[in-house]
Amino acid sequence: MLALIKGLGRGGAERLLLSSARHRDAHVALSVGYLLPHKRALVPALEAAGVPTTCLATGGRLDPRWLGQLRRLLSSGECDVVHVHSPVLAIATRLALRTIPAGRRPRLVSTEHNVWSSHTVPTRVADFLTANLDDLHLAVSDAVRASMPARLRPGTRVVRYGVELDEIRAAASAREQTRAALGLPDGAVVVGTVANLRATKGYPDLLAAARRVVDVNDRVFFVSVGQGPLAEELRRRSSDLGLGERFRFLGFRNDAVHVTAAFDVFCLASHHEGLPIALMEALALGLPIVATTVGGVPELLRDDVDAVLVPPKRPDLLADALLSLLADEPRRERLAAAARARAPELGAERAVRQIEAVYDELVGD
Numbered sequence: 001m002l003a004l005i006k007g008l009g010r011g012g013a014e015r016l017l018l019s020s021a022r023h024r025d026a027h028v029a030l031s032v033g034y035l036l037p038h039k040r041a042l043v044p045a046l047e048a049a050g051v052p053t054t055c056l057a058t059g060g061r062l063d064p065r066w067l068g069q070l071r072r073l074l075s076s077g078e079c080d081v082v083h084v085h086s087p088v089l090a091i092a093t094r095l096a097l098r099t100i101p102a103g104r105r106p107r108l109v110s111t112e113h114n115v116w117s118s119h120t121v122p123t124r125v126a127d128f129l130t131a132n133l134d135d136l137h138l139a140v141s142d143a144v145r146a147s148m149p150a151r152l153r154p155g156t157r158v159v160r161y162g163v164e165l166d167e168i169r170a171a172a173s174a175r176e177q178t179r180a181a182l183g184l185p186d187g188a189v190v191v192g193t194v195a196n197l198r199a200t201k202g203y204p205d206l207l208a209a210a211r212r213v214v215d216v217n218d219r220v221f222f223v224s225v226g227q228g229p230l231a232e233e234l235r236r237r238s239s240d241l242g243l244g245e246r247f248r249f250l251g252f253r254n255d256a257v258h259v260t261a262a263f264d265v266f267c268l269a270s271h272h273e274g275l276p277i278a279l280m281e282a283l284a285l286g287l288p289i290v291a292t293t294v295g296g297v298p299e300l301l302r303d304d305v306d307a308v309l310v311p312p313k314r315p316d317l318l319a320d321a322l323l324s325l326l327a328d329e330p331r332r333e334r335l336a337a338a339a340r341a342r343a344p345e346l347g348a349e350r351a352v353r354q355i356e357a358v359y360d361e362l363v364g365d
Helices: 012-023 043-048 065-074 087-097 121-133 142-147 165-173 175-181 203-216 231-240 256-261 277-285 315-326 329-340 348-363
Strands: 002-005 031-034 053-055 081-084 107-112 136-139 156-158 189-194 220-225 247-249 265-268 289-292 308-310
Touching: 002 012, 002 065, 002 087, 012 043, 012 277, 012 348, 043 053, 065 087, 081 087, 081 348, 087 107, 087 121, 107 348, 136 142, 136 348, 142 156, 165 175, 165 256, 165 277, 175 256, 189 203, 189 256, 189 277, 189 315, 203 220, 203 231, 203 315, 220 256, 231 247, 256 277, 265 277, 265 315, 277 289, 277 329, 289 315, 308 315, 315 329
Parallel strands: 002 031, 002 081, 031 053, 081 107, 107 136, 136 156, 189 220, 189 265, 220 247, 265 289, 289 308
Antiparallel strands: none
C-alpha cells in the first residue's frame, strides 16, 4: 500500500498517517510518498515504524520532474492500493494512473480532510473533474462529506480517524512538569490552542477575545502551539493589542500533546475544519473546550455536555464563552469529566481497522 501526502510535517493529516503506520495490521506493507522536501519532521518516526518514505520533489515542488517520480512509484507493481491525502496530489495521481495499463494499475482511494470550500477554486475545479477516476472517496466527517459536490457524495464513506491514547495518557501524567517547563506563573489559568498560523484557524478572533478576557481576569494566560505563514502578522497583532506575555506563541513543538495537557481550557477559533486532531486530543485529555461550530466539530462535541460551542467569526461570543467558563469552576469540572469519559472511543486503532477493511474490499481480499 502506497500513501501519498503533500508533506510530512506535524499537521493533522500527517499525524493521522503516522498513527495508521503504527497501528497497521501485519498484512499491510506500507510506504509513503510526499511532495515537499522541507516538510519531513515525521520521516524518522515513520521509518522507525518500518515505513519507507520517498520525497517526490527533491528539487522543490515547482520542479515538474516530480510527476515522473510519481508515475514510477505508481507503475512499480509494488502496491495494490494507493491512498492519497491531498487534493493536488490526488489530481496528479488520477491522471498518472490513466497512463498505466489497467492490469497493472493499483486501486485508488482519496481522503478529504477538510471541507471542500477550504481549497482554492482551481483545485476544486480540477478535483471535481477528475474525482470519478477514484475507486473510493473517504471523508473524515459527515460535514466534510456534505461539503463535497452532490455528484461525489454517494461514493464517499465517512471514516473518523482517532488519536494515540497511550501518548495522551503519558502527556497527562506529566502535566505539572510541562507547566513548570513553560514558565507559567503559580496560579495561572491557561487557555490554549493547537493550530497552524493560517487564516482558516481564526487567530484574529482568538486574539480579540483574549484581549477582552485578560481585561477581566488577571490570572489568565493564552498559549498557542503552531507555525505557519501568518506568524509575524499575528505576533504584531498581539503586540498591537497589548497582550504581551499574556498571549504566548510557542511555534512548532514536537511535544504538542504534552503542552496541550498543561492547558486548563482548550480553545479553537477556526473558520474551517474537517475533524481537528488537536481537538480530539484535548477531548481525550479531559479538558473543558470552547470551539467554533465549523466542519466536523459539532459531530465530535456536544454543547454544554463536553464543550461550549459558538459560531465562527464572532470574537465577542468567543470571549463571552471563555469568560463564563473561566468564572465557573464546577462547570469546567463537569465538562472535563464528560470529555474524559469519551477517550475510549477516540483511539486510532478503530479507524485504522476500518480503512484496512476498505483496502481488502478493493483488492478482493
